[in-house]
Amino acid sequence: MGSAVSTTASPGIAARFAAEAVGTFILVFGVVGAAVLAADFDSGSGNLNIGFLGVALALGLAVLVAASAFAGVSGAHFNPAVTVGLAVAGRFRWRDAPWYIAAQIVGGVAASSVVVAIEAGEPDGTLEKARATGFASTGWGQLSPGGFTMLSALLVEIVATCLFVWVILGVTSSTTTRAIAPFAIGLTLTLVALVAIPVSNGSFNPARSIATAVWGGGIALAQLWLSIVAPTIGAVIAGATFRPLFLRPHAPERARR
Template identity: 70%
Template sequence: MSESVSDATVSPQPVAPVAPSLFSRLAAEVAGTFVLVFGVVGTALYAAGFADGDGGLNVGFLGVALALGLSVVVGAYAFGPVSGGHFNPAVTLGLAVGGRFAWRDVIGYILAQIVGGALATTLLVAIAAGGPDGFLDKAMSGGFASTGWGELSPGGFPLLSALLVEIITTAVFVYVILGVTSTRAADGFAPLAIGLTLTMLALIAIPVSNASFNPARSIATAIYGGPTALAQVWLSIVAPIVGALIAGSTFKLLFDRSRPQRDLSSAAR
């Protein structure tokens, strides 16, 4: 006679997590990029120069840099477990070159990021339209927080300076992403490290180029930034991509990450 075993003594079998669908991942990229662009551009437009500094209520460069870092932390923890938390075409391309993201999904991710960024700036325009007389016109004539050189550079830096700072800072950013999402990194801290890195890099780049590191963010602001912003947007697309490709193609060579890697979707859990 065989021995029966009660259901209560049977150990439950672990349930394998279901991978998010492509639609869910793209929706997460739209949402995360929206949070990033809405946070940093909204801060730049409404808080950075509030009342021209009268009363000390404006947040300045430091406030914008913190807004960028915080928006990435929030987006990465909220949506990173679904999509990997790229929110930036340069990051997507850098990860693909580094062998950490599937090339078949690159175009979809980039389009989702552009949509999320454009939606954010469109809603910021709608908010500004209800502001004091002339507020929206002033914001748009001033470039709508677009990145670039010369007229669009807060410090009046030339093209070469803006090009270099965008390439270098984006390369550093992608190196950090690849490092903190390694299996050797501490679990759960990747979004925080990435956000703090962006804050630091923004403090360097804002006076020079107005700090992009992100083609989706640059396209989103150039749409409403006028002729100069549209004419200069190529730099804020090309330079971050070049920086990301440098980091993605050299990371393994420089740091010999031979162990299996994970993306931000697992690191954020």
């Protein structure tokens, strides 16, 4: 879930690795922390819980601030599916993709581990309850807030990720729109999350799903494949179709990192 905003600077791979790890940490800490700690706070007593809307906003805000901070270093992918989609579109070098994906997974797992440590301080055993119900993991059936089927979860993750990557490619294609890219991308994530959270719990990001599945265990790990495969398919579709659908033949894209 990142902006992939291009810059003229050329930071080294270590700096880009760090930016992707920290940016993904912010994303996962924001959305998983909101989902686990605040979405159903005290079972909604006193209207202190934030619900689906709050989680969707947390996701969009996390990407907005992380992209604003680190786009100039790494391009702000924060999502293995985005990295793959940009590479398919010719906007990112394939040789750098494994480093980016590794950084994103490291940052995501670190963030979910911090959320676990925070939740462990709650005195009523909510950590055990959260882990028993999948720890905000994405999937279908038991992991779907609405009990949706595997096909429904697969479709919403493919379509939502495709739309998301199209927006990334679109707003970063022109210097006139690049300045607003973090805002457009963050709002797009909020939009698709509002649709997808009831269905699949809203992934669009394999790093985010891996980060929660390692703590959700059992069924979360068994269903993790969908939250890796579906966003990747959506991103590949977006990357492969963006140029023929949206760019004029005489207006080639500039090369991206």
